[in-house]
Amino acid sequence: MESNGKSTQRDGTKAEVNTCPVIWGEVGPNAQHAFYQLLHQGTQAVSCDFIAPVERYHANHFTYVENAAALIEQHHLALSNCLAQSRLLAFGNQALDTKELKDLPVYKQYEGNQPSSTLLLQELNPYSLGMLIVAYEHKVFVQSVIWNINPFDQWGVEKGKEIANQLLPILNGEQTDLSQFDGSTRGLLKMLLGKGHD
Numbered sequence: 001m002e003s004n005g006k007s008t009q010r011d012g013t014k015a016e017v018n019t020c021p022v023i024w025g026e027v028g029p030n031a032q033h034a035f036y037q038l039l040h041q042g043t044q045a046v047s048c049d050f051i052a053p054v055e056r057y058h059a060n061h062f063t064y065v066e067n068a069a070a071l072i073e074q075h076h077l078a079l080s081n082c083l084a085q086s087r088l089l090a091f092g093n094q095a096l097d098t099k100e101l102k103d104l105p106v107y108k109q110y111e112g113n114q115p116s117s118t119l120l121l122q123e124l125n126p127y128s129l130g131m132l133i134v135a136y137e138h139k140v141f142v143q144s145v146i147w148n149i150n151p152f153d154q155w156g157v158e159k160g161k162e163i164a165n166q167l168l169p170i171l172n173g174e175q176t177d178l179s180q181f182d183g184s185t186r187g188l189l190k191m192l193l194g195k196g197h198d
Helices: 027-033 038-040 068-093 100-102 128-149 155-170 182-191
Strands: 048-054 117-122
Touching: 027 038, 027 068, 038 068, 048 068, 068 117, 117 128, 155 182
Parallel strands: 048 117
Antiparallel strands: none
8 A cells, every 4th residue: 555644735735634544454353352342332433344255165175174164164154243243333223132222231332323344355366355455555546636645655654764774783783872862762772782771
């Protein structure tokens, strides 16, 4: 993906809107303990994408595997979880059983109306993965046009590389003078060099 997240527009004026979402992800149910709570009941709307292959394991692909049925069942479990999360984000309490909702404490309720997209690939293969990457690349470009920023430079990254090049000789033992750095960086360098605090 190219680099949105600029604070200056193409014409040099300050950007007045957020110019890049924070993007992170995880595979299936592994994510539920990390950030699903935020998605379902958090204090801010977070747009999310669910991406799943329709076909993952086929019995004829596993003629040599004893547990082919278990692999297919595991995939169905992942798909059902994907659909359940998507449904709960969209409809909140309306996705719950009416009898269950009647006595449900407020902290167990779901507002719903949380933005999400569910993208189903027939199967995960080089072609479908490439198409998915192209779709996200295009999304980033369209966002940059809307926000009037240049997604094809990375000046914010360049300064970090310059500072890293100043720090590397110290970590390699080629330079010992730490006076040019702030107190926090000096303290961290001393710890990395095994000098502790002095």
